[in-house]
Amino acid sequence: MIRVVLPYHLRRLAQVEGEVQLEVEGAVTQRSVLDALEARYPVLRGTIREHGTFARRPFLRFFACEQDLSLESPDALLPESVATGKEPFLVIGAIAGG
Amino acid sequence: MSRVRVLVGTRKGAFILESDGKREKWDVQGPHFTGWEVYHMKGSPADPNRIYASQTSGWFGQIIQRSSDGGKTWETPGGGPSKSPQGWPMGESNKFVYDTSTETGKPLTTHQWYDGTQHPWEFKRVWHLEPSLKDPDTVYAGVEDAAIFRSTDGAHSWQELAGLRGHGTGPKWQPGAGGLCLHTIILDPSDPDRIYIAISAAGAFRTDDGGKTWKPINRGLKSQYIPDPNAEIGHCVHHIAMNSSRPGVLFMQKHWDVMRSDDAGDNWREVSGNLPTDFGFCIDVHAHEPETIYVVPIKSDSEHFPLDGKLRVYRSRKGGNEWEELTKGLPQRDCYVNVLRDAMAVDSLDKCGVYFGTTGGQVYCSADAGDTWAPIVEHLPPVLSVEVQTLS
Numbered sequence: 001m002i003r004v005v006l007p008y009h010l011r012r013l014a015q016v017e018g019e020v021q022l023e024v025e026g027a028v029t030q031r032s033v034l035d036a037l038e039a040r041y042p043v044l045r046g047t048i049r050e051h052g053t054f055a056r057r058p059f060l061r062f063f064a065c066e067q068d069l070s071l072e073s074p075d076a077l078l079p080e081s082v083a084t085g086k087e088p089f090l091v092i093g094a095i096a097g098g
Numbered sequence: 099m100s101r102v103r104v105l106v107g108t109r110k111g112a113f114i115l116e117s118d119g120k121r122e123k124w125d126v127q128g129p130h131f132t133g134w135e136v137y138h139m140k141g142s143p144a145d146p147n148r149i150y151a152s153q154t155s156g157w158f159g160q161i162i163q164r165s166s167d168g169g170k171t172w173e174t175p176g177g178g179p180s181k182s183p184q185g186w187p188m189g190e191s192n193k194f195v196y197d198t199s200t201e202t203g204k205p206l207t208t209h210q211w212y213d214g215t216q217h218p219w220e221f222k223r224v225w226h227l228e229p230s231l232k233d234p235d236t237v238y239a240g241v242e243d244a245a246i247f248r249s250t251d252g253a254h255s256w257q258e259l260a261g262l263r264g265h266g267t268g269p270k271w272q273p274g275a276g277g278l279c280l281h282t283i284i285l286d287p288s289d290p291d292r293i294y295i296a297i298s299a300a301g302a303f304r305t306d307d308g309g310k311t312w313k314p315i316n317r318g319l320k321s322q323y324i325p326d327p328n329a330e331i332g333h334c335v336h337h338i339a340m341n342s343s344r345p346g347v348l349f350m351q352k353h354w355d356v357m358r359s360d361d362a363g364d365n366w367r368e369v370s371g372n373l374p375t376d377f378g379f380c381i382d383v384h385a386h387e388p389e390t391i392y393v394v395p396i397k398s399d400s401e402h403f404p405l406d407g408k409l410r411v412y413r414s415r416k417g418g419n420e421w422e423e424l425t426k427g428l429p430q431r432d433c434y435v436n437v438l439r440d441a442m443a444v445d446s447l448d449k450c451g452v453y454f455g456t457t458g459g460q461v462y463c464s465a466d467a468g469d470t471w472a473p474i475v476e477h478l479p480p481v482l483s484v485e486v487q488t489l490s
Contacts, residue, residue: 007157008133009133009134009155009157009158010158012132013158013161013174042176043161043174043176045192045193046159046160046192046193047158047159047161047192048158050159051192051193051194051195052195057157057158057159059156059157060157060158093157093158094157
């Protein structure tokens with residue numbers, strides 16, 4: 001079971017409260033986690049990754065285990081503690097706007 | 099008794115203002131989509147309960163919302179449980195992908211960037227939603243970077259009308275301060291194949307074949323900020339308005355200049371006349387008097403607020419050139435707001451109502467065609483768009 005923390009506006013859009021818990025089959029990577037997230041909540045398609053290219057939107061970051069994983073390959077394995085559900089995978093909106 | 103429903107898009111959500119035909123007491127609903135920019139909302143002429151909204155964010159991109167009960171509840175049309183033939187959820191209501199297919203599309207070329215270099219086309223947001231006059235499930239979207247899309251399934255999925263972007267002049271299109279946006283879509287009620295659009299800063303275009311091919315309609319426009327002031331392409335058209343009883347007559351608020359065309363945009367002439375400044379963003383036409391038009395003059399392209407701090411609507415009853423200032427009920431000192439291009443609308447009640455919203459968060463209504471004004475609300479976030487539905 002994978003735990004995902006979404007920013008406020010995406011929680012409201014997906015109509016969820018608190019963390020999202022997902023089952024991911026196979027390797028636990030950014031891509032497989034986000035694929036599972038978007039399959040559960042289709043309204044999130046295009047809001048975290050661009051349609052078509054699946055590139056991370058510029059003002060979003062991916063954190064886990066006190067590391068910034070935003071620039072990692074989407075197919076790189078996420079830390080073991082994320083894969084086991086001990087730590088959440090965080091989708092963070094960049095601080096901007098003052 | 100007739101009612102009016104005013105749809106207000108703001109920097110921080112959407113609001114719906116309703117009143118009876120007297121337009122004196124208002125019920126304010128909202129904010130919907132709190133914290134998101136709502137560039138535009140518009141109701142279907144074929145089904146007033148069907149409303150489309152463009153919800154957008156620099157962080158999270160584009161969302162299309164749809165209501166089937168007059169704005170009480172909303173849904174993201176592609177975001178629900180519907181499945182593709184392969185069993186995957188669809189979720190395409192916000193999927194605006196330029197059509198580069200060999201069968202129907204055009205190559206994704208470049209447009210001019212602010213510094214004069216060429217820049218690839220990138221989708222950013224939906225500026226304007228224009229529901230079909232006949233079918234509640236058909237709606238057009240004007241987007242940034244400039245293109246027009248159409249949905250025929252109630253905003254579940256979108257297809258680009260790529261003939262516009264592929265007109266061939268794309269490399270000369272350049273973004274205005276707000277971006278390279280297609281902000282105006284006008285459907286001709288007398289000819290379902292005729293559509294007018296406007297782009298900042300490319301100009302106005304018209305299709306006569308339902309969107310397959312487009313022609314620029316900018317003859318007569320003069321813009322000092324492009325190398326050839328009379329060029330076919332490059333004009334910063336801010337808004338165009340039409341009275342549906344006379345679809346060949348168009349009125350335009352350009353960056354500078356108020357213009358008029360009596361031949362469906364083939365030729366334009368300036369009708370700024372005695373306006374104190376002819377810079378501005380919005381323009382609209384009286385619902386029953388096709389020669390009565392409204393603008394809100396703004397000081398200049400460098401100073402986006404009313405001249406002398408006085409918020410004044412100007413009305414011409416002669417289709418331009420001769421303008422009268424309308425001030426009763428509007429602040430006549432210390433007012434430094436702007437009125438954006440899609441933030442003026444009219445209702446179709448017997449005494450035509452005129453509405454506009456400001457970047458200061460006020461929405462004003464005149465229930466007597468502009469003679470007197472009163473605020474409906476005064477403290478909303480900056481208003482991006484105002485549309486009105488007249489309900490029986």
